[in-house]
Amino acid sequence: MPTRRAVTGRSREPRARFAEELRHLRAQRGESLRQLGERLGWDWSLFGKMESGETLGGPEVVEALDQYYGTPGLLLALWELAIDDRTQFRERYRRYMELEAEATSLWHFAVSVLPGLLQTPGYAGEVLAAGGLKGLDLEQQVQARMSRRSLLEGDDAPPFRTILSEAVLRTPLRDAGEWRAQLEYLVRAADRGNVTVQVLPFRAGHHGLTGGALMLLRQSDGRPVAYSENTYRGELIEESARIERLQRAYDDVRDMALSPAESRKFVLRMLEEESCDFST
Structure with a gap:
């Protein structure tokens, strides 16, 4: 079984940490943003915005990046931390x-x-809703849990x-x-x-x-x-x-x-x- 790469890096702020990891993984591959976009089928500008911290993207694209880079669950975990840093994920x-x-x-x-x-989406939705989540926050957390x-x-x-x-x-x-x-x-x-x-x-x-x-x-x-x-x-x-x-x-x-x-x-x-x- 391959050794899972340790989560390292200087940034402790979740959004910056997520962007930092994306930049690091692409640099290891020696690819441009355009090449990454062509290989995964997304507009390359989306990856640029994610790497600059302008946007976090959605769970679908993060899951695709995890699969592409061979880091199952790592990027998605960092994305979950960044998506709702204030309340959902404490230190x-x-x-x-x-x-x-x-x-x-x-x-x-x-x-x-x-x-x-x-958990299935239906189960996760009811459990998270019982904890007080609703609307877009609930939808995002259900999607993230399914991707995990x-x-x-x-x-x-x-x-x-x-x-x-x-x-x-x-x-x-x-x-x-x-x-x-x-x-x-x-x-x-x-x-x-x-x-x-x-x-x-x-x-x-x-x-x-x-x-x-x-x-x-x-x-x-x-x-x-x-x-x-x-x-x-x-x-x-x-x-x-x-x-x-x-x-x-x-x-x-x-x-x-x-x-x-x-x-x-x-x-x-x-x-x-x-x-x-x-x-x-």
């Missing part, structure tokens, strides 16, 4: 987004909401494991059709070789990760990083002792969860239940 989450883009493996626990990397899913796609995609508390799957969307689409997508995603989905049933009882969602990232140098999040705040954790405790708690929860095969059957049963409810 701890900015750092986490960079680390996520560089990660060589991702282990996740969901206490109430599906991980963003496995490319992190788990491709030959060099990192392995991703998520353990879903049963509560996640017992909290449907208001739109029954969108909820079925989400469950169907979850089943398809679990069939990928690099994605593992497990369900932690209610009967497992209390455990060490009841406080909120958790992501454990492994960096290319072997260094582990954790990100813990609840309704009110998120915390980036880089202290080795705390990460070790979280890792042990995660291992315990994984042992209590259904196997991947049993978990797939669990989600399929839920799909059958939803179909029966809809037909009645």
Whole structure:
């Protein structure tokens, strides 16, 4: 698996950092703006405006640049930080987004909401709207979240494991059709070789990760990083002792969860239940 390029650079302001990375990647290729536009099928002036910081572009063009430069998820993560620097992405989450883009493996626990990397547009829209987003801001964030899913796609995609508390799957969307689409997508995603989905049933009882969602990232140098999040705040954790405790708690929860095969059957049963409810 190719080593993911580290996010480096002098600028700490998200918009400037994004433009700086675009300029750096194009310079490495030794291409002009016109050549880049011809190869990707966009007007070259758009790339010029993005590199100067005049515009951020949209998630579609950023995703295309990630694919072209071989930096899956990196540019999109930086774009998300720049698109709403004031409220949506605080400093701890900015750092986490960079680390996520560089990660060589991702282990996740969901206490109430599906991980963003496995959400459908309908699911993401309802969750983000519940958090207060609306209008154009909501639309942009949904698009960005959908584009981030490319992190788990491709030959060099990192392995991703998520353990879903049963509560996640017992909290449907208001739109029954969108909820079925989400469950169907979850089943398809679990069939990928690099994605593992497990369900932690209610009967497992209390455990060490009841406080909120958790992501454990492994960096290319072997260094582990954790990100813990609840309704009110998120915390980036880089202290080795705390990460070790979280890792042990995660291992315990994984042992209590259904196997991947049993978990797939669990989600399929839920799909059958939803179909029966809809037909009645």
